Amino acid sequence: MAKDKNWHGVPRSEVSWYPIIDYSKCTNCGLCLLSCGSGVFAFATKDGTYRVYSPQSCSIGCTTCQRVCPEDAISFPSNAKSLVKNLIIKYKIYPAVKNELQERLSKYPDHIVNSSSTVEK
Numbered sequence: 001m002a003k004d005k006n007w008h009g010v011p012r013s014e015v016s017w018y019p020i021i022d023y024s025k026c027t028n029c030g031l032c033l034l035s036c037g038s039g040v041f042a043f044a045t046k047d048g049t050y051r052v053y054s055p056q057s058c059s060i061g062c063t064t065c066q067r068v069c070p071e072d073a074i075s076f077p078s079n080a081k082s083l084v085k086n087l088i089i090k091y092k093i094y095p096a097v098k099n100e101l102q103e104r105l106s107k108y109p110d111h112i113v114n115s116s117s118t119v120e121k
């Protein structure tokens, strides 16, 4: 059995954030698999289709595969928008987020910059 992942302390199994493929629209182009950096999709040799193989690996808040799908065949659970907000409130994740940020910035000091703006207009 796969080990449960977590999102800032929230068990990943409690978060319904994952892509759903509508196979009546899907043309089997494979862009979803190529565009996902989290290993959510797999190619099923049994029927030659791309499948959501590891839904709990989906990065919460990401919708890249949905946006790149040329057939508009990918959707997310209908409550996805309010889901994240509700989790933040229910699990009071900010202390965990603060700790993770400190760890991240210690590990990657190049994420700390002197300038307040890095985007040229």
Ligand code: SF4
Binding pocket: 021, 025, 026, 027, 028, 029, 030, 031, 032, 033, 050, 068, 069, 070, 071, 072, 073, 074
């Ligand atoms: S990107 Fe869309 S059309 Fe292409 S394989 Fe994935 S779901 Fe199907």
Ligand code: SF4
Binding pocket: 018, 019, 035, 036, 037, 038, 039, 040, 041, 057, 058, 059, 062, 063, 064, 065, 066
């Ligand atoms: S939403 Fe992002 S992380 Fe999740 S399956 Fe699609 S591309 Fe991968």
